[in-house]
Amino acid sequence: MELSLSPQQREFAEQVREFVGARLPRDIADKVRRDQHLDREDHMRWQRILGEQGWHAFTWPEQHGGPGWSIVQRYLFEVICAEMNCPIIQPFGPRMAGPVIYTFGTDQQKQRFLPGIRDSTVWWCQGYSEPQAGSDLASLATWAEDKGDHYLVSGQKIWTSYAHYADWMFCLVRTSKTERPQTGISFLLIDMRSPGVEVQPILMLEGTHSFNTVFLENVKVPKENLIGEQDNGWTYAKFLLEHERVDNAAIGVTKAAMRRLKEIAASEHGDDGGTLMEDPLFHRKLVEVESQLQSLEVTALRILSQVAAGEAPGPAASLLKIRGTEIAQRISELASQAVGYFALPYQPDYLHDAGSETPVGPDHAATAANNYLWRRCMSIYGGSNEIQRGIIAKRMLEM
């Protein structure tokens, strides 16, 4: 039992640090460090650099062109990337579409889609939620009519992250009406440039645009874009939901956020003139969340050790989702509190690193406050924390 790294792991970590240090573009790192918003090109630029190295699809086994890393290596990679201010790798291709395609897709589908994901030349999005089916996926209504060699798809997807950036969407549609709502669902890949696809932005409370409504009106989807068997899509969706939940803990990003919070606390002046870090009352709140983060990280590592030993993580992923989001939200809240009155201004130019005006208040204030507002969504998306508690109650506690 050992928290510190083995010599091999240490070497691996060093290799990651060297690569990131040498290849991460400075302007992108600065934006991440300052918590500014990244645009499509920022993400793609870095992801293509990773793709060249074979690290964009970093969770994939070698047989599908991934690096074949162990679970500990993946973890180290993510934490080090976050620590060094890399953008988050957008999960829709490498963490979601990719594993479904290489697990359930045909050889033709693999040849067609996997390279674009590995190299990050294609941006994917996820067409799951619908207006009447949020956390309740089984009740979805988007209908795909079987037209022989193709489907005609009509319906509406909502909360689709970055649909306005996306080239392709993987999508759940209903292909049969059955008694059990989970059956009769199919898993389709849809070209976002198909006629009949319309993307409409959903503006978020903090002023950003990352979510969308996607309207589908008689969109022609060739049958070769069906994954696995028709009517069996729920199986693939569930497979994917588990993947997504394990990912959601995002320990590395949260640790980086904690470090930034401490930097803010060390630079802001408290009410009595010393730094906020020295202020016992503010510091007390820092310590509380730091102790929670310490628990969370070790819990994640314990689960990693189990998985590495061949055990299934089970609903533990729900535990990481619940506490991971709560802790990340709390850190963002404290950063917002740290800046006092300067949590009030809304300065979109600075948030997007656009415009020439200097922000009012300290530089970090504009992003800290916006970040707090933004992060309220963390406990809602990816299966709300209420849904996750239900999963633990049912599957783990058998209540």
Add this chain to the structure above:
Amino acid sequence: MELSLSPQQREFAEQVREFVGARLPRDIADKVRRDQHLDREDHMRWQRILGEQGWHAFTWPEQHGGPGWSIVQRYLFEVICAEMNCPIIQPFGPRMAGPVIYTFGTDQQKQRFLPGIRDSTVWWCQGYSEPQAGSDLASLATWAEDKGDHYLVSGQKIWTSYAHYADWMFCLVRTSKTERPQTGISFLLIDMRSPGVEVQPILMLEGTHSFNTVFLENVKVPKENLIGEQDNGWTYAKFLLEHERVDNAAIGVTKAAMRRLKEIAASEHGDDGGTLMEDPLFHRKLVEVESQLQSLEVTALRILSQVAAGEAPGPAASLLKIRGTEIAQRISELASQAVGYFALPYQPDYLHDAGSETPVGPDHAATAANNYLWRRCMSIYGGSNEIQRGIIAKRMLEM
């Protein structure tokens, strides 16, 4: 709109202070101030003094021999009594049995029972809960068989406070089997010296004895001890539950506990040598609960003002119960924390003001720690806080 007292109210408060100052026995006040346990005789001694003054049944209207005080006067009386270290007036006679008897009882019953309650010569207890009917009173099973001029009562009551002190019990029993479980219940007064009544103590986690199981085996109860109509007891019980809930806020006692907590914090030395009161981290916790208590008191006063203006308090009583108990529990927890390691010893002699050995640690430590353990029951008894939330959800929010 005015928080301060009118000249009449000020005069009334003065009168209460003078009376208590002159008549409250010193030894009893000391025990209350030190949070020690009182025995039956301590309570009765003080309650009889109040009875002589006509203040034991302080909520009663003049027509039944009460002082006929306004709701504000009652509030002032309770707060001042708590502030001056009076024992709590045991509610079973004057707040529970009394109002039911004078509202629903016969003239004969009033003549027989009310004087003993007013003067505090008789100790009452409440026979509601049963092993299979805790918060769920409607499912009670104690059976009273109609034998013409009397009932034969058999069953088991549980959580009966001070049954071991009591002369009489008011009691819910089932007299008919009906479809709706709320009907078919009757309200009986039972002489605790009747053959077939057996009281068995329930020991509490913190080592005290105030609750009991009462076994009833073929207890003969004359029909003249039936309150109101047979099978209609649920109506009287509900009437009483409302009364009890309003009472549970116990603002005065909680304010006194807050004051004692501050005294402890001002006398204990913190880790750095100053007093705990000066310790910013401990003080911060004090302030938090003080701000909650401030809200609670003003909420209670707002409800008083509504009631005084003729409005019904409604589920507001549930709100006071929930927050009142949470706040009282938190205060007791902080007092226990204040004494550090000296929360560990269990010193029953000091708790009961018996024995001659001086306690280890500061005097207040033994009672502070015990009090924290004891007060966990506050959020459970009198309708658990979960039940109260259910009441608000249903009756106020109509969910």
Add this chain to the structure above:
Amino acid sequence: MDLSFSEEQNMLQESVSRLVRDHYSFQRRQQRLEDGEDLWLRFAELGWLAVPFGEDQGGIGGGAVDVGIVMEGIGRALAVEPYLPHMLASQLLARLAPEPLRDRYLSPALSGDCRLALAFIEAGGRYCPWFCATAASESSDGYQINGAKDLVPGGQSADAYLVIARSHGDTRDRQGLSLFLVEREHPGLQVRRLRTNDAAGAVQLTFENLQLDAGARLGDADQVWPELEHTLDLGAVYQAWEAVGAMAALSEVTLDYLKTRKQFGRPLGANQALQHRMVDLFIAVEEARSSALCAALAMDTDDADERRRNVSLSKIAVDRCARLVGQEAVQLHGAMGVTDELSVGHYFKRLTAIIASFGDSEWHARRIHRLDTASLSSSSQPARSQSWN
């Protein structure tokens, strides 16, 4: 001891409710924001701008509770009209301005013709209310002002600013603060408009060798701290009532959502876990209402420590409730709660701004700490917290 509203207060509340109901549906509020319009003159017509002033000054002689009644409506309406900053400034004006200044500005302030705002916030001072680097150097015929007030909430529509500047001492001294009236168009004043998360708006003021004559000073030189402290307490109290209005509306909106939105075939509100959380929201609103009331009544006392204690306890309680209600309302709305589309996000942002204004809970806890430890050394008995005694 009576906490029911007087007849006048009931009437004021009725007038507030009517305006909110008739003119502040969320859709109309959003539309008005987009059009850059406001209802300031309507506020004036209804007499709201005159509430706390003596009848001799053209006011109606109300107290903090009465202004609070208006603020509650503003909170419920999510109104961005800068009523609070204007009231703080105009009350300071009425109390401290030399006669010529008062004669010139007070009556227009009450009639809606002149809007005022209080400039007291600078970067680097966090919530330290006497932090002030903006300098007022005495010159032959008055003062020269240099520096900046980096955030003046509600200042975008103000015609004049009451500005705290340092005429003496160091940046963090409590002494040495003076107060000046500066018109928006005064030479040497630069006004930069700022957007805010809560849409209320603000400005940044920069003073560059701005010349004022001595008549532009309100109150005594160097000695304005006690008045400023009183005014900031008033701000915390007014804002508490606004928070109560916002919380009450937000919890109603949330309850409504839980009752109508269906998931897994039944209303969300059928989930007991959500019911209990909704109850906690409801309780929090009532608690905040009580705390706001208590603080407003405490503004009447002559005992400054009693006022400080009650206002600070109230700020802590209201912040706690506002945080709970804001965060939980968003969460209970699910994905809809984080959009710009529903009112819920806008209430949440306003509550967040309120929590961040007039000192956070820690600042107020520290103030009570000073009171408690001072009373420790002055007597062996800790202070009684019996507000009605």
Add this chain to the structure above:
Amino acid sequence: MDLSFSEEQNMLQESVSRLVRDHYSFQRRQQRLEDGEDLWLRFAELGWLAVPFGEDQGGIGGGAVDVGIVMEGIGRALAVEPYLPHMLASQLLARLAPEPLRDRYLSPALSGDCRLALAFIEAGGRYCPWFCATAASESSDGYQINGAKDLVPGGQSADAYLVIARSHGDTRDRQGLSLFLVEREHPGLQVRRLRTNDAAGAVQLTFENLQLDAGARLGDADQVWPELEHTLDLGAVYQAWEAVGAMAALSEVTLDYLKTRKQFGRPLGANQALQHRMVDLFIAVEEARSSALCAALAMDTDDADERRRNVSLSKIAVDRCARLVGQEAVQLHGAMGVTDELSVGHYFKRLTAIIASFGDSEWHARRIHRLDTASLSSSSQPARSQSWN
């Protein structure tokens, strides 16, 4: 980086589980308490008393994790055998005792023939670990001890005490502490038995002109603070594992109660509001387990600040979880939860005692504050908290 148990650790855990299962049903535990019996010799036979000692000392060369595995079983069993105080004292003995003393006591300590306890708590010092008024004045042939150790947890069955006494300086000095071994029957020592809420028991020691020869001192004179601090950290870690065992058992008992107890015609656990709270209990147990593990691993590091930070973060996390689990388990049991009858109240009392021992959360927060502010002044970069780096 691997957080799975080694084979030896799995075997140790199996042996602990077996003893707990076979001998610590709640009924048998209560019966044994009443009879005044314990299983100390069984602990010794199983080698538990020897876990953290080198093989040269007759031990099995385990670390804090290994002792933790035993402590978890003790927590689960609600065992009152004073394993923790004995281990702290015997580990100090092994590290610091001069050879004759070690030869005389260590082997009996490992075999169960001599029980030890650490006397370090005095009234008036709260959690200040270097607070010590008990005086050790040097005399011609040794030391004279005067004073009291008001609470010695687990001291009721000890044959000898390791006593912290002040050989130099003022009551609150960190320097000037020395450590002595005092036998229970030593003239001048008065031992008063104390009951405790958690039934574990304690004693109060009073020293009246107690004479010791110089050979009774462990470690250097005046310089025992760093060793004491390390030992108290070890105590916090051991106790954290005990808390995890108690919490895990308590949450199982509670889950079981919710599934079987019926109200309004269905199991309590059918209430979604209670389900979600039960999930939070479950999560808290896992969090505490992770924190306890992290702190145990940190005991191996040579970097004292790293150890301090991790132990203190862990104490804060474990206390938070223990408070939640203890209070909620009682509440979820309803009226049965506050009786003496079920195990729930006993777990709650033990968790309460754990929270109150080895420094409360505020004491540990203050220690981290010292570390954080010291690192502020020594470098511009705040300390990284990456335990695996």
